[in-house]
Amino acid sequence: MMHPERSAMPEASRWRRGLAWGVHAYTALGLVAAAAMAVLLVQGGPSAFRGVFWLMLAATLIDATDGALARAVRVKEVLPHFDGRQLDYLIDFLTYAALPVLLLWRAAILPAAWSPWLLVPLLAGAYWFCQVDAKTSDGFFQGFPALWNVVAFYVYVIHFHVVALPAGVVIAALVVFGVLTVIPSRYVYSVHRGRLNLLSNVLAGIWFAALLWIVYRLPVGDVAAEARAGGGPAGWFAAVVLSSLLFPAYYLGVSWITSWRARPHR
Secondary structure, eight states: OOOHHHHHHHHHHHHHHHHHHHHHHHHHHHHHHHHHHHHHHHHOSHHHHHHHHHHHHHHHHHHHHHHHHHHHHTHHHHOTTSOHHHHHHHHHIIIIIIHHHHHHHHTTOSOGGGGGGGHHHHHHHHHHHTOTTSBOTTSEEESSOOOHHHHHHHHHHHHHHTOOOOHHHHHHHHHHHHHHHHSOOEEEOTTSOSHHHHHHHHHHHHHHHHHHHHHHHOOSSOHHHHIIIIIOOHHHHHHHHHHHTHHHHHHHHHHHHHHHHTSOOO
16 A cells, blocks of 8 residues: 555655746746847837836846745756756846847947947857856856846936937947956855845845836937926936946945955965
């Protein structure tokens, strides 16, 4: 006679596998978002670009939460033959690097003759995602963590709705962050425990809320014209955009200080 606990094990195992595949399906929603972003980028235009930013935020939220779900259901133990990290990296390269670069090109922020500079973030993003130690054993990112979606967002919003950026400034930003990608320095990876990561998560939540407001109020035409139509003073929009840069500045500053303190002493 079969023991009742043993007879229940296959059912429990199927239930756990179902949960694990559900987490992978949740991660794969980022790929759906990437496909929709590509369609909107092909369409082009301010309304389509605002839709791209909504999808970028959705993909970022998925990426920020799927890891916790994967650890909760222990996907590596339940589905050892399927590497969710590879799926995650595939989606992240599209939503964090390739599609943001396509947005900058499609929005014609750089003159056509200077558009080859957009290969810098594309190659830097490919380099970062191919590193074996992109995430260090002690809980940090190695090199600038391919946040080209953030770079593209601010370049687009500032250039079209705050102040026109000279092409040299845009290229300088691309080159600086491209170089930071290959420099072996530490960047905060806030999914781990610690007071610094807790503070970073709280500030990131506030920043994310600010980004939601910016995308919601993002004009699809001239800022002044929308203000006259009742969209609110253009100055307020610019102030929120520039104020929201405080968190990226905090993130970079804390990461560089942490990396400096962790350097080997001779």
